[in-house]
Amino acid sequence: xxxxxxxPPPAPAPGTQRIIVAGFAVVLVLLxxxxxxxxxxxxxxxxxxxxxxxxxxxxxxxxxxMSRVSRERFASxxxxxxxxxxxxxxxxxxxxxxxxxxxxxxxxRLLEAGxxxxxxxxxxxxxxxxxxxxxxxxxxxxxxxxxxxxxxRARLLHEVRPLDGALFEMFDTxxxxxxxxxxxxLAAADRAYRRAAATMITLAGLAFAIGLAVAWVVARRSRxxxxxxxxxxxxxLAAAEQLSWAASHDSLTGLANRREALRRLKLLVQxxxxxxxxxxxxxxDLDRFKTVxxxxxxxxxxxxxxxxxxxxxxxxxxxxLLARLGGDEFLIALTHCDVDNARPLADALRDxxxxxPFEWEGQVFTIGASIGLIALEVGMDAAxxxxxxxxxxxxxxxxxxxxxxxxxxxxxxxxxxxGTG
Numbered sequence: 001x002x003x004x005x006x007x008p009p010p011a012p013a014p015g016t017q018r019i020i021v022a023g024f025a026v027v028l029v030l031l032x033x034x035x036x037x038x039x040x041x042x043x044x045x046x047x048x049x050x051x052x053x054x055x056x057x058x059x060x061x062x063x064x065x066m067s068r069v070s071r072e073r074f075a076s077x078x079x080x081x082x083x084x085x086x087x088x089x090x091x092x093x094x095x096x097x098x099x100x101x102x103x104x105x106x107x108x109r110l111l112e113a114g115x116x117x118x119x120x121x122x123x124x125x126x127x128x129x130x131x132x133x134x135x136x137x138x139x140x141x142x143x144x145x146x147x148x149x150x151x152x153r154a155r156l157l158h159e160v161r162p163l164d165g166a167l168f169e170m171f172d173t174x175x176x177x178x179x180x181x182x183x184x185x186l187a188a189a190d191r192a193y194r195r196a197a198a199t200m201i202t203l204a205g206l207a208f209a210i211g212l213a214v215a216w217v218v219a220r221r222s223r224x225x226x227x228x229x230x231x232x233x234x235x236x237l238a239a240a241e242q243l244s245w246a247a248s249h250d251s252l253t254g255l256a257n258r259r260e261a262l263r264r265l266k267l268l269v270q271x272x273x274x275x276x277x278x279x280x281x282x283x284x285d286l287d288r289f290k291t292v293x294x295x296x297x298x299x300x301x302x303x304x305x306x307x308x309x310x311x312x313x314x315x316x317x318x319x320x321l322l323a324r325l326g327g328d329e330f331l332i333a334l335t336h337c338d339v340d341n342a343r344p345l346a347d348a349l350r351d352x353x354x355x356x357p358f359e360w361e362g363q364v365f366t367i368g369a370s371i372g373l374i375a376l377e378v379g380m381d382a383a384x385x386x387x388x389x390x391x392x393x394x395x396x397x398x399x400x401x402x403x404x405x406x407x408x409x410x411x412x413x414x415x416x417x418x419g420t421g
Contacts, residue, residue, distance in 0.1 A: 023210055023211075023213060026210050027207050027210050027211050030203055030206055030207035030210070031207055033203060034200055034203045034204055034207065037196070037199060037200060037203070038196070038200055041192070041193070041196035041200075042196075044192075045189055045192065045193055045196075048185075048189050048192075049186075049189060052182060052185050052186060052189070055113055055114075055182075056178065056179075056182040058109060058110075058113050059110060059113055059115075059178045060175065060178060060179075061106075061109075062106045062107070062109045062110035062113070063106075063110065063171055063174050063175045063178065064175070065102065065103070065106035066103055066106045066107060066110075066171060067168060067171040067172075067175075069099050069100075069102050069103040069106070070103070070164060070167055070168065070171070071164075071168065072099055073096060073099050073100070073103075073137070074160065074161070074164045076092055076095055076096040076099065077096065077137060077140055077141065077144070077156060077160065078153070078156055079092050080092045080093060080096065080141070080144040080145070080152070081140065081143070081144045081149050081152035081153045081156055082149060082153065083144075083149075084149065086147070089144065089145065093141075093145065096141075110123075116177070116181045118177050118180070118181070119174065119177045119178065119181060122170065122173055122174045122177055123174065125170060126167070126170045126171070126174065129163070129166060129167055129170060130167065132163060133160070133163040133164060133167055136155075136159050136160045136163055137160060139155060139159075140152050140155050140156050140159075140160055143155065247259070248260035248263075250323075250324040252302055252305055252306060252324070253305055253306055253309035253324050254309065255309055255312070255322055255323055255324045255330070256321065256322065256323035256324070257323065257324065258323065258324075258325045258326055260323060261321060261323035261325060261331050262382055262386070264321045264323075264333065265281075265321070265331075265333065265382040265385060265386065266381075266382045268321075268333055268335065268376060269376060269380060269381060269382050269385060272376045272377065272378060272380070273378060276378075277335075277336060278336060278337065278338045278375065278376075279333060279334065279335050279336065279337065279375070279376045280333070280334040280337050280338065280339060280342040280373060280374070280375050280376070281331065281332070281333055281334075281372075281373070281374050281375075281376065281385060281386075281388075281389040282331070282332040282333075282334065282342070282345075282346055282349070282371055282372070282373055282389070283329070283330075283331055283371065283372040283373075283374075283386075283389035283390050283392060283393040284312075284329065284330040284331070284332065284349070284369050284370075284371050284393070285328060285329050285330075285369070285370045285371075285393050285396075285397065286308070286328035286329075286353070286367055286368070286369055287367055287368035287369060287370055287397075287401040287402055288365075288366075288367045288368060288401075289301065289304070289328040289367055291365065291367075292304055292358065292360070292365050292367070295363070296360050296361065296363065300360040300361075303360070304358050304360075304365075304367075305324070305328065307356075307358065308353065308356070309324070311349075311352055311353060311356055312330060312332070312349070314352070315332075315345060315348060315349045315352065316332060316334075317334075317335075319335050319336075320332065320333060320334055320335055321333035321335070329393075331386070331389070332349075338375065339373065339375050339406075342373060342375075343373070343404070346371050346373050346404045347404055349369070349371070350368070350369050350371055350402060350403075350404055353367065353368060353369040354366065354367075354368045354369070354402055368401055368402030369402065370393055370396035370397045370401050370402065370403055370405075371393065371396055371403070371404045371405070372389045372390065372391065372392025372393030372394070372395065372396055372405055372406075373389075373392060373404055373405065373406055374388045374389045374392055374406065392405050392406060393405070
């Protein structure tokens with residue numbers, strides 16, 4: 001046995017251990033309180049902001065609809081006063097009465113949303129004015145339906161038009177009151193946010209101060225921090241990679257976004273200029289996509305875009321570009337490919353989209369795609385190439401939709417348009 005005995009390093013003194021444990025416990029409690037407070041306030045502010053946006057949108061839309069319908073009813077009343085044909089007057093009368101239903105529906109939505117005292121005062125004036133205006137409308141309407149067009153027009157111009165003009169101004173005033181109320185609510189939400197931020201900063205400062213004190217004690221007793229630093233470094237690298245991906249990709253479909261598409265397109269244009277490479281662009285605009293949005297809502301439209309992104313992916317190679325430019329517009333760059341080889345690929349993509357059945361809540365939709373096809377040429381820059389592809393796509397739309405079309409400049413001698421309307 002050796003004469004010297006290896007002793008383990010001295011353990012921290014019991015007092016130091018208590019300081020470390022107590023200090024970190026306090027820091028953890030403060031951090032938990034900070035996180036809980038932040039989450040609670042942020043959730044409340046988020047809900048409040050969502051309610052404000054929804055309420056403001058509903059009120060603005062309701063006032064706009066009532067103002068628009070009032071203008072249309074005035075125009076319809078004038079049309080009945082000018083028409084000599086009784087059948088045409090009757091048809092216009094039906095249209096006039098149908099507008100009243102639209103007005104009432106918008107009014108009910110506005111009343112259900114609730115109004116501030118200032119808005120209620122304006123609405124009271126509007127209601128009183130509408131009753132006077134309605135009596136004037138009825139008088140003109142009676143003359144018009146009786147065939148007394150001249151008398152109806154005279155009363156329309158001298159009595160109804162001033163009343164309707166004042167009504168339109170009241171609607172504008174109500175809209176301004178809605179906006180002022182929304183701004184006041186946003187200001188209140190901002191003040192609540194600042195108070196929450198001040199409280200969080202105070203707690204964070206306290207936690208920071210205690211953390212520094214504990215770290216000073218720990219620094220004197222230990223240097224074992226490499227593992228924690230390594231983990232933090234890995235997390236930072238992962239976060240940087242995630243941010244880089246998010247900056248160049250569309251969050252809905254996972255495809256390249258417009259910014260990344262323009263960057264890649266500039267590189268392809270440079271290859272054409274410097275090396276004479278051959279590349280083809282397909283500018284794709286979905287047909288009847290709005291029908292899905294209108295009938296089933298934006299959630300259905302978003303799901304359709306996600307599913308179609310997978311359809312697009314089946315028609316591109318690993319070196320090609322596939323991007324969502326925005327809305328229902330996509331861009332495909334077929335690299336090292338000429339127009340003759342790109343044409344069957346474009347036709348196959350169009351056919352695949354046209355045959356794709358999209359199901360949503362028991363409904364099945366089929367859409368199509370209008371595709372503009374161009375070849376990148378010497379002298380083109382990225383903006384000109386994208387514009388030319390967009391123009392070709394527009395020609396496809398004008399040509400009956402669900403069509404693959406070359407730009408007009410390629411009309412001789414190889415212009416072609418394929419597809420069905």
